[in-house]
Amino acid sequence: MKLIFRLLLSAIAVVVLANVLGGVSVDGYGTAIIVALVLSILNLLVKPILVILTLPITIITLGLFLLIVNAAVILLADSLISGFSVDGIWWAVLFSILLSVLQSFLHSLLKDD
Known part of the structure; x- marks a missing residue:
């Protein structure tokens, strides 16, 4: 049940970011x-x-290349899903950063104390 709720929160984050x-x-x-x-x-x-596969360049850039890896995953999702589109690599980088931040915030609401 918690997995479905997390999936729905991620979908809400995608909708919010697509509107922003x-x-x-x-x-x-x-x-x-x-x-x-x-x-x-x-x-x-x-x-x-x-x-x-990109570990050497990730080490050289002190981990910043992982932003490009995240953007590549988002662009791959863009090519797989017909109703979802991202205009370029920089929009994908920004989308990935903001999606991570928004998901962290929304998923923190799920934590049991």
């Missing part, structure tokens, strides 16, 4: 849920492979 950012658009709430689901699957399966 000009370079990101999502068709509706159903598409936002699909985006949240696809992003979580890509973060589980593809992102670790990308992190390992």
